[in-house]
Amino acid sequence: MSTALPEYYFRVRDNGAFVFRVDTENRQRRIDMDQIAVVNIRNGEIRAHGDRELSSRDLAEIKAWMDERSETLARREVDDIHRAVDHLNLTTHWVQSRASDAQLDEVTDALLMAMHDLRSVLVRKKADRLMRQRKD
Template identity: 70%
Template sequence: MSGQLPEFYFRVRENGALVFRVDTENRQRRIEMDQIAAINIRNGEIKPQGDRTLSEEELGVIHNWMEERTELLAQRDIDDIHRAVDYLNLTTQWVQAKASDEQLEAVTDDLLLAMHDLRSVLVRKKADRLLKDRS
């Protein structure tokens, strides 16, 4: 563990995080974490814990974390999509070179429906962008 702990700790949860103030300046020199807020990334809501009023410093740290977290999640989404393209290519190679008739029978309909759905949405979104660019 490094010698200097951060002043704030964010416990990530599905829609955001719980925010804690980290305290090591106590009599026992133990790490204490005092929850100061719960935040929701999706709607930008910051709920102070109990009857606490958040300071400008605390709000600034929370807003900064929310911005950084939103950027990180967006990067992960794109990375997941690139990974999905790789999986599609690997799946194509598997179908071409390795899959047995029984294996293909087990997955063909699901793959075809998923690919049809994806293609339909991609084509519609592409058409929307082209029409928007023309206007």
């Protein structure tokens, strides 16, 4: 484990983070975290906290974190979809082999509607992609 602490700490929240500058250079030798900004990943907004002015280094570190975080979230999103495909397969097996009539009565309509909606969107999106490929 490294003994050096990072200069910045990002407390993740739903659509971004609170950004703190980490300070260990004080008389008590304790870790101080001073909030310097709030970041919104969705719209790219970086707001200085309070009356602070962010340095060019602060902005560079925040933007680098935002880029890395966006890539991480994109990878997770695709991974979640692959997991959903696995879960659909497991659901199919459950329906075929273990589900009781009462359990099927409870979930069938919701599953059919969700699957119909998903299928409709997938078919439309695939048709759009094929049409664009033909134009190119």
